[in-house]
Structures are given as structure tokens and as C-alpha cells.
Amino acid sequence: MQKRVTFNTKTLPYLLVGPQIAVTLVFFFWPSWQALESALYIEDAFGLSRDFVGLRNFRDLLNDDVYLASFGVSFFFGIAVTFLTMALALALASAANRVLRAATAYRTMLIWPYAVAPALAGVIWYFLMNPSLGIASYWLDAVGVDWNHYVNGDQALLLVIIAASWKQISYNFLFFLAGLQSIPQSLIEAAAIDRAGPMRRFWTIIFPLLTPTTFFLLVVNLVYAFFDTFSLIHATTQGGPANATSTLVVKVYQTGFVGQDYGSSAAQSVILMAIVIAMTFVQFRYIDRRVNY
Amino acid sequence: MAHLSLKSLTKVYPGNVTAVEAADLDVADGEFVVLVGPSGCGKSTMLRMIAGLERITSGTLKIDDKVVNDVEPGHRNIAMVFQNYALYPHMSVRRNMAYGLKNEGKPKAEIEARINEAAQMLRLTEYLDRKPRQLSGGQRQRVAMGRAIVRQPAVFLFDEPLSNLDAKLRTELRAELKALHDRLRGTFVYVTHDQVEAMSLADRIVVMNAGRIEQIGAPIALYSRPETRFVAEFIGSPAMNFVEGVLGEGGAVLVSEGREVLQFDRPIGLAGSGFVVGLRPEHMKPSKGGFARLRFRRVFDEQLGADTLIHGTLDSGPTRVILRVDGALHLPDAERLEVGVAREHLHLFDPKTGLRIDT
Numbered sequence: 001m002q003k004r005v006t007f008n009t010k011t012l013p014y015l016l017v018g019p020q021i022a023v024t025l026v027f028f029f030w031p032s033w034q035a036l037e038s039a040l041y042i043e044d045a046f047g048l049s050r051d052f053v054g055l056r057n058f059r060d061l062l063n064d065d066v067y068l069a070s071f072g073v074s075f076f077f078g079i080a081v082t083f084l085t086m087a088l089a090l091a092l093a094s095a096a097n098r099v100l101r102a103a104t105a106y107r108t109m110l111i112w113p114y115a116v117a118p119a120l121a122g123v124i125w126y127f128l129m130n131p132s133l134g135i136a137s138y139w140l141d142a143v144g145v146d147w148n149h150y151v152n153g154d155q156a157l158l159l160v161i162i163a164a165s166w167k168q169i170s171y172n173f174l175f176f177l178a179g180l181q182s183i184p185q186s187l188i189e190a191a192a193i194d195r196a197g198p199m200r201r202f203w204t205i206i207f208p209l210l211t212p213t214t215f216f217l218l219v220v221n222l223v224y225a226f227f228d229t230f231s232l233i234h235a236t237t238q239g240g241p242a243n244a245t246s247t248l249v250v251k252v253y254q255t256g257f258v259g260q261d262y263g264s265s266a267a268q269s270v271i272l273m274a275i276v277i278a279m280t281f282v283q284f285r286y287i288d289r290r291v292n293y
Numbered sequence: 294m295a296h297l298s299l300k301s302l303t304k305v306y307p308g309n310v311t312a313v314e315a316a317d318l319d320v321a322d323g324e325f326v327v328l329v330g331p332s333g334c335g336k337s338t339m340l341r342m343i344a345g346l347e348r349i350t351s352g353t354l355k356i357d358d359k360v361v362n363d364v365e366p367g368h369r370n371i372a373m374v375f376q377n378y379a380l381y382p383h384m385s386v387r388r389n390m391a392y393g394l395k396n397e398g399k400p401k402a403e404i405e406a407r408i409n410e411a412a413q414m415l416r417l418t419e420y421l422d423r424k425p426r427q428l429s430g431g432q433r434q435r436v437a438m439g440r441a442i443v444r445q446p447a448v449f450l451f452d453e454p455l456s457n458l459d460a461k462l463r464t465e466l467r468a469e470l471k472a473l474h475d476r477l478r479g480t481f482v483y484v485t486h487d488q489v490e491a492m493s494l495a496d497r498i499v500v501m502n503a504g505r506i507e508q509i510g511a512p513i514a515l516y517s518r519p520e521t522r523f524v525a526e527f528i529g530s531p532a533m534n535f536v537e538g539v540l541g542e543g544g545a546v547l548v549s550e551g552r553e554v555l556q557f558d559r560p561i562g563l564a565g566s567g568f569v570v571g572l573r574p575e576h577m578k579p580s581k582g583g584f585a586r587l588r589f590r591r592v593f594d595e596q597l598g599a600d601t602l603i604h605g606t607l608d609s610g611p612t613r614v615i616l617r618v619d620g621a622l623h624l625p626d627a628e629r630l631e632v633g634v635a636r637e638h639l640h641l642f643d644p645k646t647g648l649r650i651d652t
Contacts, residue, residue: 186379189346194393194444195367204392208383 032273038266047262057267066243067251067268074247077161078225084165085221086214089172094202096173097180107177114170118228122235125163149237153244156237160245163236164229172217179213180206219283226275248272295357295370295447295480296322297343302352304338312338314504315352320448325474325481329491330501330527337452339501340484344373344450356447367396372441373450376457378433380425386412386436387421390443397444404443411439414476415469431462438470442477451483455490467493488528492516500524522647525571525640531602533571534614536587537644540568552609556586561652563641568650571640574602574617579624583633589614591628596620603630 007013039057043050061067092110099106128136137147149156183206191201230249239246239254256265297320304313313335320326328336341347345366353360361369380389387408394404412418415435425433434454441449455463471494474481485491491498492512500507508520519525525533538549544560546553555570588608595602603616608629641650
């Protein structure tokens with residue numbers, strides 16, 4: 001039996017949850033409703049008049065090759081960032097887990113990138129990789145790589161993937177390290193006695209036991225890559241060149257604020273919202289089941 | 294099966310902390326040896342060195358005449374049972390047992406056969422497809438033993454395997470473990486801090502204290518002839534009573550701070566003057582007879598049914614003494630008792646070195 005708190009008055013519980021509900025209503029439900037509504041209209045650029053068009057905005061989007069391409073970019077970006085982030089974070093965390101001395105210092109240093117604002121992270125990488133004055137692109141040039149993400153779309157995408165991953169690794173690292181430290185040492189020792197080498201121990205014991213962490217981070221990273229990387233991409237490549245780094249969020253901005261097509265922009269954000277809801281649903285539904293051992 | 298040999302095995306941790314100091318031990322093929330001692334005495338470190346989980350600082354470790362100091366744990370032909378079971382939580386009981394055999398590359402049919410045999414022996418057959426979290430503590434520990442048995446190792450290592458279980462289960466599993474040893478005839482090295490466990494399981498007990506081996510011997514030998522005061526105090530429950538003093542009147546009395554604490558029938562012909570006399574609670578008889586006699590001040594009784602423990606002090610001073618008498622014995626309700634001990638139940642130790650003095 002779980003202990004429940006009981007209140008003597010009827011109003012107190014409402015007062016306690018009130019602020020939270022108010023914040024959610026004002027900052028989430030209201031704008032969401034507004035987006036849902038404007039997605040059904042076509043508005044003129046000055047916001048003076050609008051016509052109800054039903055689902056036309058959505059139909060247009062699904063027939064728009066540029067928009068569909070940005071779906072592709074988004075998924076590639078999302079999967080690449082998630083994979084890169086998790087692989088590197090897990091490697092770093094496994095290494096850190098073995099460090100006994102100066103472990104705290106090592107950990108603190110690895111956490112720093114997370115404290116950098118996304119736009120700043122973008123600017124850092126922008127300068128590092130800048131074809132004319134970046135030190136990294138200078139080094140790349142020295143080893144024969146002609147780096148110019150202003151012209152080369154693949155390089156631009158690679159740049160934002162690296163920048164976005166670099167920033168997210170710290171967060172993943174923290175969770176992986178905590179996950180690793182919660183695995184009892186005796187399990188690893190038992191496996192060593194059971195004649196499992198380090199690699200085998202990792203894949204048959206450690207990695208399966210990290211599943212809850214891995215799954216949680218998978219969802220978090222996908223959400224991050226899809227929705228939280230706007231400022232980073234905006235500061236680094238502005239979605240270019242030729243839409244090569246134009247993910248769904250960047251596209252919302254471009255359509256709405258640059259192209260001033262509010263109806264289409266709203267429709268895009270509704271689609272994004274649907275994706276978030278779907279991912280959250282999957283997370284809640286499976287996080288307690290599939291990954292439990 | 295195999296024998297095990299430790300030659301001046303030493304473990305020094307960084308910071309110059311010596312956990313085990315020059316331990317010598319030979320374990321014969323099929324022998325059940327129990328390492329026992331208080332926490333921090335180095336018994337677990339010694340076991341972990343045998344397992345290969347702890348680097349050996351110096352000395353040699355041989356399994357079947359082969360030096361295995363630098364051999365990986367998986368290749369030492371040992372199996373270990375941990376205190377917290379250390380079962381792989383994401384694998385079924387069957388896969389837990391199969392894991393080591395798979396790593397050795399054994400054929401599927403053989404793995405299956407060995408698991409079934411072990412499961413039968415440990416009454417685990419119906420639990421083979423369960424996950425460890427669906428089992429009770431006792432079952433989990435049996436799975437851990439099963440995981441060791443299927444490997445058919447040369448040496449079985451146990452690190453306080455019963456410590457996490459409740460008292461009743463511990464007694465049950467202790468009996469099972471003993472039966473298991475009789476059946477497998479394996480070489481067992483078993484670590485515990487519980488001297489009762491050590492006494493009941495071991496062919497030979499190794500008593501450790503502060504990183505050193507105090508005494509090695511059969512349980513009954515340790516009980517009846519402890520070589521040091523530490524062993525005397527550690528083996529037996531309730532612990533042995535100690536009375537300290539110097540001999541007076543030509544060796545017929547023991548005197549402490551000017552007061553007689555013990556009287557002997559006749560002088561014990563020993564050189565030197567300071568002694569620690571050890572008296573087991575169960576050997577102290579409330580009667581006027583006996584080779585050594587003392588006056589006892591009773592504080593309270595503890596009735597355990599079969600026995601009664603009488604707690605108190607020496608009449609002459611604050612030294613605490615416990616008597617263990619038959620539970621059916623009716624003692625007068627007196628505060629002071631005369632207590633006697635037979636000659637063969639006296640243990641004498643040097644107060645400085647703690648070593649046994651033979652009389």
C-alpha cells in the first residue's frame with residue numbers, strides 16, 4: 001500500500017496544483033491551440049486578414065518536395081546525433097568509471113559543454129570550422145580535406161551534427177556514468193570468473209543492464225535533435241546551404257518568420273507537435289516494460 | 294579436483310596498507326577449508342587473491358602445482374559464490390548457469406545436461422526459467438551455487454555466502470552446503486566471520502587476525518587447544534572468559550591488584566609470574582570443587598532453554614565473566630557463587646605475546 005496524503009479542506013489541493021496548471025495553460029495549451037487554429041487559415045503577410053482553408057496547408061506541405069526533404073534531413077540529423085552522442089558518451093563514461101583518482105575533476109570537465117548555451121556552441125563550431133579563419137578547417141586543409149560548409153551541403157550537415165553531439169555528450173555521459181556505477185562490481189567479477197573477457201562482459205552484462213538508461217537517453221536525444229537544436233543550427237549554418245541543414249524546426253522558422261507564411265508554419269509546428277506526442281507516448285509506454293529485466 | 298597452495302602470499306594496498314601478510318596455507322584435494330576472522334582481518338582479500346580478483350603483491354599461489362599468480366580469473370579453473378549472489382539480473386536461472394559454460398565454448402547438449410543435473414541437485418528445476426528477482430534469497434544463493442557447480446571447477450570459493458540470509462535459512466543452507474561438499478568431494482575455500490559456520494562446516498579452520506594467520510587446525514583442535522588468546526576468544530560462543538594476574542604463594546593462587554582471583558589445588562609449576570587464564574563458560578561449574586576455583590558475583594541470568602547464561606564479574610574485581618550451565622539446573626538465588634574448573638580446561642596465555650603457555 002502506498003501512503004497517501006489526505007487534506008482536510010477541499011480547496012488546498014487545488015491551490016497547490018493551481019500554479020502548475022496555470023503555467024501549463026498559458027504557456028503550453030494556449031499557444032498550441034493558437035498553432036492548431038492558424039494551421040487551418042491562410043493569412044496575408046501583414047496579419048490583416050485571413051481565410052479559412054481547412055487542411056489545405058497540410059496538403060500543400062505533403063506535396064512540397066522541399067518540406068519532405070527537410071523531413072529526411074531531420075531524421076538523418078536526429079539519428080546521427082543520437083548515435084554519435086550515445087556512442088561517445090558511453091565510451092567516455094566507461095573510461096571514467098575506471099578512473100579512481102581525480103574522478104571528480106574528470107567528470108566536472110566533461111560536463112562543461114552542457115553548460116554552454118546552444119547558440120554559443122554553434123558559434124564556437126562556426127569559428128572553429130570557418131573555411132577562411134577557422135583553425136580546424138586549417139588543419140583539415142593541411143591533411144588534404146577541402147572544408148567549406150558554405151558550399152558543401154554534406155559538410156554543413158556534418159558540422160551541425162558534430163556541434164549538436166558535442167553539446168549533448170555531457171548530458172548522456174552523466175546518465176551513463178550513473179548507470180555504470182549502479183552496476184554492482186561483483187557482477188563484473190562473477191563474469192570475469194565465468195571466463196568472459198572485457199568486451200564480452202561489456203556486451204553481455206554491462207550493456208544489457210544499462211538498457212533503462214540507454215532507452216531513456218535515446219528518447220531524450222531524439223527529442224533534443226529534433227526540437228532543441230534550432231538555435232545551434234541557426235547560429236552555424238542558418239539551414240543552408242540549399243536547405244542541406246534545414247531540419248523541421250529550422251523550416252518552421254524559415255517559413256513563418258522569413259517567408260511570413262504563417263498558416264504553413266503553424267501547420268508544420270502541428271506536425272512537429274504530433275511527433276513529440278508520439279515519441280513521448282512511446283517513451284511512457286515502454287520505459288517501464290521492455291527495458292525492465 | 295585439485296589442491297591449492299599459498300606461499301607467503303601478501304597483499305599491500307596503495308598507501309602501504311597491508312591486508313594480508315605472508316600467508317602460508319595448503320589446501321588438500323577435496324578439503325573444506327574455512328577462513329574465519331573479524332571484519333578487516335584480510336580473509337576476503339585472501340579469497341579474492343585466490344580468485345584472481347585482487348592482484349597478488351608478493352608470494353606464490355599454486356593450483357595443482359601450477360603457479361597462477363598472473364592467470365586471469367576465468368582461466369584459473371575456479372568458481373566463486375558471492376555474498377550478494379551476483380546473479381546476472383537480466384538472465385534467467387538457466388542462462389545464469391549457462392553463461393560460464395558458453396564462454397568456455399562447451400557444446401549445447403553438454404551445457405543442458407550439466408544444468409539439469411545441478412538444478413536437480415539443488416532443487417531448482419522448476420525455477421530454471423525464472424529471473425533472479427522472482428526468487429527468494431535462499432533460492433538465489435542456490436542458483437549462485439549452481440552456477441559454480443556446472444563449471445566443475447578445481448576449487449570452489451565462497452565469500453560469506455550465507456550472510457545475507459536469515460538465521461533459519463542460514464542453518465538450512467549450511468547443512469545443504471555440507472551435503473554438497475560430501476557429494477562433490479570438491480576443494481572448498483570458504484570465508485565467513487561467523488565462527489559457528491566455520492566450526493560446523495570446516496575440515497580445517499584458518500583463523501585470521503589483522504592480516505595474519507593466527508592458527509590453522511581442525512575445528513575441535515581450535516576449540517580445545519587454541520594457540521593464541523585471539524583464537525581462544527574468537528572460537529566458541531559465548532566467548533572464553535579471561536582472568537589476568539600474577540602467581541603468588543608458590544604458584545597456588547593468581548593475584549590481581551593485591552587480591553586473589555583464582556585459587557589452584559596445587560601450585561602450577563610455571564616459571565614467570567604474569568598469566569592470562571582462559572576459562573570457557575561451559576567449563577565453569579558452580580560448585581566448591583574443581584582444580585581452579587574463583588568467587589563469582591552474579592549480575593543477571595539469561596535463560597535460553599537448553600542452557601542458562603549467568604552474567605557477572607569476579608568477586609574481586611570488574612573482570613566480566615559468563616557461566617554457561619544446564620538450563621534445568623536450579624541454582625540458589627545467591628549473589629555470590631563458588632565456581633570450579635577442571636585442570637584440563639584451563640588455558641594459559643602470555644599476557645604480552647598472547648601465545649599459549651603449555652602446562
